[in-house]
Amino acid sequence: MYRTKQRHAILAVLSGNSSHPTAEQVYCRIRRQIPHISLATVYRNLKRLAEEGLILELSFPDEPNHYDPCTELHYHFRCDLCGWIYDLESSQVQIAHRLSSQGFSVRGQQAVFYGACASCQTK
Ligand SMILES: [Zn+2]
Numbered sequence: 001m002y003r004t005k006q007r008h009a010i011l012a013v014l015s016g017n018s019s020h021p022t023a024e025q026v027y028c029r030i031r032r033q034i035p036h037i038s039l040a041t042v043y044r045n046l047k048r049l050a051e052e053g054l055i056l057e058l059s060f061p062d063e064p065n066h067y068d069p070c071t072e073l074h075y076h077f078r079c080d081l082c083g084w085i086y087d088l089e090s091s092q093v094q095i096a097h098r099l100s101s102q103g104f105s106v107r108g109q110q111a112v113f114y115g116a117c118a119s120c121q122t123k
């Protein structure tokens, strides 16, 4: 029961959350509800949820993974200055459909654009 509760709490934190939090950021939010939970437990649950396809795991060089409740295919833009990860509109779903029709099995995708976001450039 306790494990199910942890899993639900983690999914609730991520649900509708477009900030692409790291395991540590999820951990900080979860601790308000489940004070005795460990970072390792949060990390393990996030890994499992990603394996089950319920969330996306985004990996970047030289930094911890980020987690995304939006499991539809989409591109990301990562700002070099503030580190914020933006969701991008894309026609990538069409690419996946085309690959499927050619007999490819698409398991996931990862494409990230880098640079400085609009709000950082006006500072
Ligand atoms: Zn920025």
Ligand SMILES: [Zn+2]
Pocket (backbone or CB within 6 Å): 020, 068, 070, 074, 076, 086, 087
């Ligand atoms: Zn995203």
